Amino acid sequence: MAVEVVMPKLGMAMKEGTVSLWNKEVGDAVGAGETIASISSEKIEMDVESPADGTILKIAVPEGEGVPPGTVICYIGNAGEEIISNEVNRQETSIRDVDKEPLKQKELSTVAVISRGDRVKISPVARKMAEAAKLDVEKIKGTGPGGRITKEDVQEAIHNSRSREAENVISEELPSQSTENARQVALSGIRKVIARRMQDSLQNSAQLTIMMKADVTELLKMQKQASEAMQKNNDEKLTVTDFLSRAAVLSLKEHLQMNSAYIDEKIHLFEEVHLGIAVALETGLVVPVIRHAEKCTIRQLSKASKELARRARAGRLSSEEMQGSTFTISNLGAYGVEHFTPILNPPETGILGVGAVFDTPVYLGDELKRRSILPLSLTFDHRVLDGAPASAFLQTLKRYLEEPMTMLL
Template structure:
């Protein structure tokens, strides 16, 4: 008996997606509710699960194809009858791949081949760049698939052991030049459009300050073990900055507001979008009601989103809304940046790396762990005085965390 696999509901106002990866190939057995394909929408990746157990007999769309909700993209043969399905069944029999589609196969599941030909484009480029044999990498992605982060970690381990990490391309003749064309994912296209739109439609300006991290680092080092033991999550810096941001947004409501048409919408709640890195690009899931959350609640929410982003399991609901954004470029070593707001929000806080620098305290030059922080804002709604005051409030709360306890 044949069962059709259809594109599921993708979320409010989302009617189409792109085939990002086929996780199962024709002839392979599938279990009930096992992911067989990954779809890319404007915001997140969504997996298509098998409605029945059996054997995947046909793929009716190719990687890169645009499909609509309820469209049939595959056929599964149920039960023993499906076991006779030919393993060599040609994919995309009913829907030939577009000329511009990148010739990329699905990423391997646990136990499958890790030949570069079946890795995702980002992983394949990383493998070539770092000169790592994918067969030696243990995938941490869903179903054991190799992610770009796995390749980078393997390269770092190899470098630490003293082994050379020369990419295979280096051995090519000196006069040989190569190019690879990979179609932009739907998510990357959306990111590009939104960032460009923010530059064109908002009056962007950035104000800077620096923060002495001594007090927060001391508090974190003092309580991190007991905090993790009690709450089951590590105490990081993001919860401190989220709490400090709440103080600033409550004091300066314009920084937490949005322009809608010819009106300004002020919020009496704080939903913070936290920028996290996902395999397909930067995403900003929303931690809701941060003003009512504890440090542990904030850390747990951020940790959960980070895990879901790595697995590619963020939902549309996770990404919807947000009144303010925090982006931490410091985890990648960034010293200073001018972050771009996340429309329709009006401001974004950029965090950067911590480094020891000489500063003057009480007339003496001393060494302190310092961080540059930046607040980019829409000058149409936020005045310079308000932006500077908000950033100064965040700075003061971080330098004296007691303010976070007494709401000062």
């Protein structure tokens, strides 16, 4: 019996996944574990592997089309095998509209993305989007295989159209800039997903950033002592981020509103802390997740974050390791940045931006002393909580950082 390959659920808030690329065609032989397609959600991209040995019998979802999780995207079985399924194959329906005559299996993947009588290759979802935006599909450049127009191509065309309208409004006030000698780089892969996701985050939430500074002089002393002790046992040294992670987890347990998600106009409060640690790659930003961080010691948090970062840089993170976070930390201290405004990782309520530690003179009573200061930037969703409770969370975090011994008690 043919095996159904379905669209996986890549996150608790995922409502739709898109087939970015098919690596195989109908009739191609595949082996178990072999990559057959690439899919994407608003959060990540991942490869879909074949669950069994066999032949691609049907491709039910064409490239560029989005479908809900659990939808069958293709069938794998023995060559010539009849497919038995209760699900109405979306691709067959599209083909029947083109021609009532039965088609060979090898023809399905091509015909399904070409509308009746058209010369333009375009997926059904992309065509609907273009029609709604009143765009001429013949003027849209397709980036899919064979010049096929995908959903992302239409989204980019809509964005460009709106940008041109805005430029026309102010064209009389601002001098035009020539782009003849500019090098153009097309958005693709994870960069395109990040661009769309960040724009959606800003458009679909009420984000506010507040800032505070913590005196981490005593924390740095403790971190140095702990690192020296761990290196004697051939363990990796603790970093400031490790202590920050522990402080954030403890603070989130005291302020559940910050450890929450805004989904379908409801606030979901979580007892468990699944901590996302942003990792910068050459291709973009990924956020691997330390699950049940509330059960981890500082040492365990350190080992988990370092291992996830190594796997991220090697491109070996699974989709499960990049979903389900309830709060995120983004550290730009290594780049010398002090304060910045991190963008929320939907549907999370909060994200903590960490800057570079700097030394400055500070009055302690009547004495002026040199102290180490850590800048903190907290972005939160104003739909979930107001400035006062968000500030209270930041004050609790500051207290843990300035009294590091309390993190160990």
